[in-house]
Structure formats: C-alpha cells, structure tokens
Amino acid sequence: MAEPLLIFPTAEYRLRVERLQRRMQAAGQDALLLTTPADVFYVTGFLTRFWESPARPWFIIVPASGRPIAVIPAIGADLMRRCWVTDIRTWDAPNPEDDGVSLLADTLAGLVPETGCIGVPMQLETHLRMPLADYARVGARIAPRRFVDATDTVQRVREVKSEAEIEKIRVICGVADRAFARVPEFSGAGRPLDLVFRDFQIALLQEGADWVSYVAGGAGPGGYGDVISPAGPQPLALGDVLMLDTGAVRDGYFCDFDRNYAIGRADDGARRAHAALFAATDTALAELRPGMTALDLHGVLTGALRAHGATPGGGRLGHGLGLTLTEWPSVTAKDDTVLREGMVLTLEPGVEIEPGKIMVHEENLVLRADGAELLSTRTQPDLPEIH
Amino acid sequence: MAEPLLIFPTAEYRLRVERLQRRMQAAGQDALLLTTPADVFYVTGFLTRFWESPARPWFIIVPASGRPIAVIPAIGADLMRRCWVTDIRTWDAPNPEDDGVSLLADTLAGLVPETGCIGVPMQLETHLRMPLADYARVGARIAPRRFVDATDTVQRVREVKSEAEIEKIRVICGVADRAFARVPEFSGAGRPLDLVFRDFQIALLQEGADWVSYVAGGAGPGGYGDVISPAGPQPLALGDVLMLDTGAVRDGYFCDFDRNYAIGRADDGARRAHAALFAATDTALAELRPGMTALDLHGVLTGALRAHGATPGGGRLGHGLGLTLTEWPSVTAKDDTVLREGMVLTLEPGVEIEPGKIMVHEENLVLRADGAELLSTRTQPDLPEIH
Structure with a gap:
C-alpha cells in the first residue's frame, strides 16, 4: 500500500x-x-x-x-x-x-x-x-x-505551467477531442438532451477521463439562451443548435472547451455565428503573444467578432485553465493581468445571434514565446450538422 | 428558454x-x-x-x-x-x-x-x-x-429532510444499487483498478445518475489500507478485497454508500470482517431512534463490532447525507447532535482486519419516528465473491 x-x-x-x-x-x-x-x-x-x-x-x-x-x-x-x-x-x-x-x-x-x-x-x-x-x-x-x-x-x-503540466492538459484535451467526435453517435432529432449529457459523460470516461467534473451545454432553435443550466428531458429538434462543454479530468488536470452542432440543417444565423466565432478565434490565435494583457486579448476578440458583423455576447471571452476548470486571468475589458509564456488559456468568444439566443465557442491553448499553440484540436470552420 | x-x-x-x-x-x-x-x-x-x-x-x-x-x-x-x-x-x-x-x-x-x-x-x-x-x-x-x-x-x-427530498435520495440510492449489482461484469482478477473505477462511473450514468461526483475505493489482499486514494493501473488479483464507494447525484441529491467484493475466494479474515460489519449495521438499524445522539449511535456501532470480535477502524462511523456527499452530524464519540425524525444518515462502520488493512461498509437510511428505514438495498450478509 x-x-x-x-x-x-x-x-x-x-x-x-x-x-x-x-x-x-x-x-x-x-x-x-x-x-x-x-x-x-x-x-x-x-x-x-x-x-x-x-x-x-x-x-x-x-x-x-x-x-x-x-x-x-x-x-x-x-x-x-x-x-x-x-x-x-x-x-x-x-x-x-x-x-x-x-x-x-x-x-x-x-x-x-x-x-x-x-x-x-x-x-x-x-x-x-x-x-x-x-x-x-x-x-x-x-x-x-x-x-x-x-x-x-x-x-x-x-498560472505559468511547466512542460509536464502542459502535457497533462494536452492529454485530457485529446480525451475530449475524441468524445466530441462521437457526439453524432448519440445525438440527433428526438433524442432527449439529458440523455445526450449522460452519453457524453460516458464517452469522456471511455476515451480516458478519470472523472468528469463538468458538463454543461444548451440546445435551442438556431441558438441557445444559457450555457450553465442542467439538461432537461426535452428532445432535440431539427433546426436546434446543440452545444456541449466539458471540464473532464485526468491526473488532476482539466480541459475546458466546447463544440457546437446543428441538428439537421443549420440555419443561416447559426452558420454565420459559427463562422464569426471561428474567424475571431483564428485572429486571436494569430495575434496572441506574451506581454499582451488579458484585456488586450479581449479587445482582439471583440474587434474580430465585430469585423465579422457579429455582436459579442455571453460572459468573459476566455480564462486560465489547469488544476481547476477555470483559473485567472479573465479575458474581460477589466483584467490587466499580463499574459506570459507557459500560461494555458481558453479562448471563448461568444456572439448574440438575436436577443436571448447566443452561441459560444471555446479552444484551449498554451502561450509560447512566439504565440499560441493549440491543445484542443481546432474545430472545423463550418458548423457541423448531425443528420 | x-x-x-x-x-x-x-x-x-x-x-x-x-x-x-x-x-x-x-x-x-x-x-x-x-x-x-x-x-x-x-x-x-x-x-x-x-x-x-x-x-x-x-x-x-x-x-x-x-x-x-x-x-x-x-x-x-x-x-x-x-x-x-x-x-x-x-x-x-x-x-x-x-x-x-x-x-x-x-x-x-x-x-x-x-x-x-x-x-x-x-x-x-x-x-x-x-x-x-x-x-x-x-x-x-x-x-x-x-x-x-x-x-x-x-x-x-x-438536516431534517422533507418527504420530497427523501424520495430524491431514495432514487439515487436505487441508481447506485443497480450499478453495484453490475460490478462483477467489469471486475475480476487481472482487471486494472483504474478501469474498474471508470466502468463503475459509466454504470452509474447508465443506471440514471445525472453525474458522478464521487467514486473512491480500494483493493488489496484480504483488505485495503486506505479508502480515499485515486485508482492506479495495478490489476486486481485473486484474494483481493475490492471496495467501491460512490456519491452519485440525481436532481442535486447524493447517495453515499459502498460495497465490498472478494476477487475469487474470500479469506477467513475478510469474511469475518464483513460478517461483523453486517451484524453491527443490523444492530444499529434495530436500535436507532429519534432522540439518540450521534455519539450514542457511535457507541452502538463500536459496541456491536467488539461484541462480534472485531476492532473498530477507519474514520467516523456514519454521517448526514443529502445535498452534499457528507453532511453533519458525524457518528463519532464527540458529536452530541440529537438525531431527529427525517434525518438521512449513513451507517459506515469500519474494522481493522490487521494493521494497515481495513474494511468499511456503508448503508443509507432515513430516520423515522419508529426507527431506521433503509434507502440503499441492504447488502448480503456474506462477502460477495467475483469468480
């Protein structure tokens, strides 16, 4: 013993x-x-x-x-x-x-x-x-x-992670990558959202999570209203956008990212929102450097969203990650924490599609001397459809 | 929404x-x-x-x-x-x-x-x-x-639960009952403990848990040393005693009980320990009444264990349960909280089999005017064997 x-x-x-x-x-x-x-x-x-x-x-x-x-x-x-x-x-x-x-x-x-x-x-x-x-x-x-x-x-x-810590976070991000890839297996029109949440947790465990500390999400026609509510028994319907977000844990380290899916064909508003989120994330991934502050990064993301005709929405636009689901700093207009080499961060831009209807998108990265290195596998530019 | x-x-x-x-x-x-x-x-x-x-x-x-x-x-x-x-x-x-x-x-x-x-x-x-x-x-x-x-x-x-709360706890206890019944499906000699923990969590989700906030356990030859460590990759071996403990959640309410299994044939020490734990739990279930204190209950459990030739071991011998994995009071020699009708409690006697080797056993109950009503399905008197 x-x-x-x-x-x-x-x-x-x-x-x-x-x-x-x-x-x-x-x-x-x-x-x-x-x-x-x-x-x-x-x-x-x-x-x-x-x-x-x-x-x-x-x-x-x-x-x-x-x-x-x-x-x-x-x-x-x-x-x-x-x-x-x-x-x-x-x-x-x-x-x-x-x-x-x-x-x-x-x-x-x-x-x-x-x-x-x-x-x-x-x-x-x-x-x-x-x-x-x-x-x-x-x-x-x-x-x-x-x-x-x-x-x-x-x-x-x-907040500055060692290479050993970064490897742990990369491993659990990989677990979530594989679980997200399996979402179409257990989602689709008619499937109750609470069963989707359950199956997603099972997939995370099967793919190698030690435990699943956080699963959240939302679903609604063309977007969702809220990203922290527990799932109810309402079935997914054609035209819904489904979002799943997870903080799974392996060896004590968290991932924290989400993925969006259209149930059936995505409508134009949802497609445009996803494209704007993808593009804003691309801009941030390209511009991120040590020495910027969290509020600089917030400016990059909101500017990029607006440049793509989207209205920033949701909560903060990213945060630290590692031993807990979320760590400081917060990507907001008020956090002047300096971003340093070795920080593991989430980029989490959100857009308001229409009042009461949002879409959020999240990736995990480590900040290197020359910029961002992704730890999650980049989502595809087009909103994936589950048929 | x-x-x-x-x-x-x-x-x-x-x-x-x-x-x-x-x-x-x-x-x-x-x-x-x-x-x-x-x-x-x-x-x-x-x-x-x-x-x-x-x-x-x-x-x-x-x-x-x-x-x-x-x-x-x-x-x-x-x-x-x-x-x-x-x-x-x-x-x-x-x-x-x-x-x-x-x-x-x-x-x-x-x-x-x-x-x-x-x-x-x-x-x-x-x-x-x-x-x-x-x-x-x-x-x-x-x-x-x-x-x-x-x-x-x-x-x-x-600490005094409503009938509606008691029903919620009964439901999640039922989920755990069904998952425990399936442990022989995914446990046995040669099976790594960490995969057993993973499969147990999957079983809890499949049986209806919304999420699994707590799984712990232990395994070792004829008993285990510790009940809070994470699982490692070491395989179960013939002669091991395996214990799994869970706090699964449904509608925000927890269960918290455990089960022991022998891998292959149980040895005499493990069988005697299980029998003493079962008998002490029986005694407590029979004697528990509103108006007793937590320390009275501690005395009942330790007295019954000793009467069956066992040495009390492990931590506290039970506690409250409901909205968190554990709630006050604590079944210890120092807690004079009065046990009242409507309290949901765990009985968690433990014995020391030999130095560094313990066995713990846990059931969940609600205290009624006339005594204990089980919420978990009573384990069997004889230590179950997984062949």
Whole structure:
C-alpha cells in the first residue's frame, strides 16, 4: 500500500515550491497557508476526490524553505505519506471541540517568528476552505503573527505551467477531442438532451477521463439562451443548435472547451455565428503573444467578432485553465493581468445571434514565446450538422 | 428558454425558507448570507455544475420574511429566473475592481436595520465561498450591522429532510444499487483498478445518475489500507478485497454508500470482517431512534463490532447525507447532535482486519419516528465473491 502516488517526479514539486518561496521572500511572507484542493495538489501531489466531502478542512503550510508541512485529518495520512510531504501532523476530524485549530496554530507558531506573517490567498478567484470562525481562532492563537494576502504569490506561480503540466492538459484535451467526435453517435432529432449529457459523460470516461467534473451545454432553435443550466428531458429538434462543454479530468488536470452542432440543417444565423466565432478565434490565435494583457486579448476578440458583423455576447471571452476548470486571468475589458509564456488559456468568444439566443465557442491553448499553440484540436470552420 | 426549472414545487422552497426564518427570528438574525452550492440550491432550486468554476462568488440573502434575494454574476441570471427567486441583482463577474462587493453591501444595508445582524454559517462543516478580503470589505461597508454565526440556523433546518427530498435520495440510492449489482461484469482478477473505477462511473450514468461526483475505493489482499486514494493501473488479483464507494447525484441529491467484493475466494479474515460489519449495521438499524445522539449511535456501532470480535477502524462511523456527499452530524464519540425524525444518515462502520488493512461498509437510511428505514438495498450478509 505504500508505493508513491505522485503524478510528477519529485523535482517538479520541488521546483514549484521553490518558485513560491522566492515570491514569498520578495513579498515578506514567512509561510503560506493553503486550504483548497488545487493549491494542496499543486504543492504536494495530494489528489483525491475526497474533497467532495465538506466535513473536514485540510491545511498545507509552505515554509520559507524546505518541503510543505501537512496538518490534516488522520483519514488522509496514508495518502499524504505517498506524496511529496514528509512532515505530516494529523487530528481525528471532524472534532467539534477543536477541529485542527490548535494543531494548525502550534505548527504556524513553530515556523514563523512572532513578528512574521503568513500568506493566505484572499482576493479575486480565491476562497478559504475552512470554517470562518476557526480561521479567526487560529489568528487569535498565533498573534502577534499576522495573516496577510498572498493571492499574487500563488497566482503568479501557478498560472505559468511547466512542460509536464502542459502535457497533462494536452492529454485530457485529446480525451475530449475524441468524445466530441462521437457526439453524432448519440445525438440527433428526438433524442432527449439529458440523455445526450449522460452519453457524453460516458464517452469522456471511455476515451480516458478519470472523472468528469463538468458538463454543461444548451440546445435551442438556431441558438441557445444559457450555457450553465442542467439538461432537461426535452428532445432535440431539427433546426436546434446543440452545444456541449466539458471540464473532464485526468491526473488532476482539466480541459475546458466546447463544440457546437446543428441538428439537421443549420440555419443561416447559426452558420454565420459559427463562422464569426471561428474567424475571431483564428485572429486571436494569430495575434496572441506574451506581454499582451488579458484585456488586450479581449479587445482582439471583440474587434474580430465585430469585423465579422457579429455582436459579442455571453460572459468573459476566455480564462486560465489547469488544476481547476477555470483559473485567472479573465479575458474581460477589466483584467490587466499580463499574459506570459507557459500560461494555458481558453479562448471563448461568444456572439448574440438575436436577443436571448447566443452561441459560444471555446479552444484551449498554451502561450509560447512566439504565440499560441493549440491543445484542443481546432474545430472545423463550418458548423457541423448531425443528420 | 423560460420554463421553470424547479426540481420541487414552489411550496417546498417556501416551507424551507419559512423554517429558516423562524430560526433566524429566534436567534435574532435579520438576514442570512449563503454562498455555497448546497445552501443556494436548498433555498432557491438553483442547480448547476457551473459551481465547478471558482472564478465567481454567488450570494443568496434570506431576508426576515419573503423570498430569497439573489446577488449573482450576470451569467447566472437566466437560470436563476427559472428558480424560486424574483429579486435578482447582477454584476459582470469577475470584476477585479468590485466583484459584487458594492452590490452585496447595498442589498444587505437595504434589508437590515443598522442595529441588525446578518447570519453566516461559520462553524464546523462550513466554509465561506467568496474571497476573504471581499468579505471583510462588505463587513466594513455595512457596519454597524454585524455578521454573526448562523451555523445552527442552517444546519438544524437542512438536516431534517422533507418527504420530497427523501424520495430524491431514495432514487439515487436505487441508481447506485443497480450499478453495484453490475460490478462483477467489469471486475475480476487481472482487471486494472483504474478501469474498474471508470466502468463503475459509466454504470452509474447508465443506471440514471445525472453525474458522478464521487467514486473512491480500494483493493488489496484480504483488505485495503486506505479508502480515499485515486485508482492506479495495478490489476486486481485473486484474494483481493475490492471496495467501491460512490456519491452519485440525481436532481442535486447524493447517495453515499459502498460495497465490498472478494476477487475469487474470500479469506477467513475478510469474511469475518464483513460478517461483523453486517451484524453491527443490523444492530444499529434495530436500535436507532429519534432522540439518540450521534455519539450514542457511535457507541452502538463500536459496541456491536467488539461484541462480534472485531476492532473498530477507519474514520467516523456514519454521517448526514443529502445535498452534499457528507453532511453533519458525524457518528463519532464527540458529536452530541440529537438525531431527529427525517434525518438521512449513513451507517459506515469500519474494522481493522490487521494493521494497515481495513474494511468499511456503508448503508443509507432515513430516520423515522419508529426507527431506521433503509434507502440503499441492504447488502448480503456474506462477502460477495467475483469468480
């Protein structure tokens, strides 16, 4: 039972933690406290679906130097021992009297000088996965040590992927490519949308996904109104546009892209929308370079859509991708995050076909020194028809 | 696109919110702020896998009377309009300048008197799904109004399920029953564990799960060491005990139970362990009554295991179940939560067969006035063998 379960060689984790530690030092942070599945997986290799249970908090501390320290429920000790952590401190959780508070406070106090501070991601696209009252209790116990914001420390490191990470994302993109190619097998006029969603998940598993964390989509005559609703039993009809979007997972890494299909013959509005989305994506793929900001990219996409006579619609037009379905930055008019070499991104332009009817299209890429390299297999220019 | 998407009649949501409002009044809370998928779904019917994206916070406010108010990213407005909410306020998220902070603060300030307080779940088995710094900003903006703990308000209401909820859990338990019955089709000596996990997920989808949020398990000679690790490519071998555990989802409700199988002939240790787990579960099913506490139930299970010559092992011996894979209370020696009629619970006794080798067994039930009613189909007394 004791063989290592690491997805990457230990050098990968060492490098990640050293990159974090350099940023911590520059920011004056003596330790990092990490609580979310993605942050914990990133620095330790601890990968489990057990996070689905909200019963217990899990704490990883990145000290100023050396390996992370795990302060975790005893039920996770065996698995953590097979990861890139040697200092593992456990308690029997959930404990209504003291659910890891003392153990965490003592650990932090032992690592960080009294005048020191502990970084915690606190800003946009973060949350703290532990009870708020316990966070306050730990803060009181470790005073005068202080918690400070470490969003930047974590995000600037995690957003630049290693080649090993890029390969993982390429593999799961390939899984989704193959599942999308099979959509015509189980879609068509008369087929209920909820069964299409089920069969699509089955196809993703058959093609190699470890699990399917996200499937969404929409269907409607000539376009759809919404891209986050669960599927109902209504059957697909001739003239519908069907969109399926997935975040499937392999070795802890996500893909996130979608595909559109016409059920029967595509109408002109849907065909034009798909062509505009394809062309805008082409423009962005050609123009994307390190050093641009997310808002520059937003400008490229909206400009290209308008140049093709389309009205931009939907939500943000792309985002980061990797250990979660979506990561920062956001391709919006307000996000000035600099796009750097090694970032894995989605391009997700959307157009409004008519009020209440949209089409969105998404591809996954890695940003290289000389521009975009696709990780998903580019969709075809013409909206595919399922007959 | 505008048809309602509610899983239950509106009367169900009205009743839930009225139950919350009575407890809020008793606790002196003028509003509740809810941020997690389960709490939001509970009071509004808003069900989407889009929660998988950590990019955006979502806020539901339960006022002292009347329907909940949604303060949410614009991308969710269409779906929320089809739920049990009429007052929907949106912003374009993610917005690095103000990610809903002003809108949430203004909404709370408009609902709650200056001397009032807003309940937020803060204690055991809770977390706040929004950036910590934004929570502090909202708190500063709404002062002198205060955030106070509302864990009890939410947990005492949500833990007692309606008949409609119980039916939903019964349905997804039935899905898992049928998938477990098919495990011998795709398991056996030589079959890699990761492919067994994949085929089990496929079976759950084929039998009617909307999605599969949790599959875990273990396999090893005469028992397994750990129940939360992902599956590797190692093949099952004759003499192994295989355990599969699932939290599949239908209409937003979870099952959570497991099954054990011997690969080939079961050895004596594994057979005795299974028999002890079965007998202890029988004892608990017979003795369980409203008014007992979770720790009373823990005593019943550990006593019964010891009476059958077994050593209790594994983690807690059961827990609540419903809108998440696990809910409070925890069947441990420290949880004095009173078990009440209408609670849906798991019984999850575990035994240590030898050091590093355990077996766990789980069933799902609803607590009725006169005792336990099973929701999962009782496993057989003898450890099933796969030949």
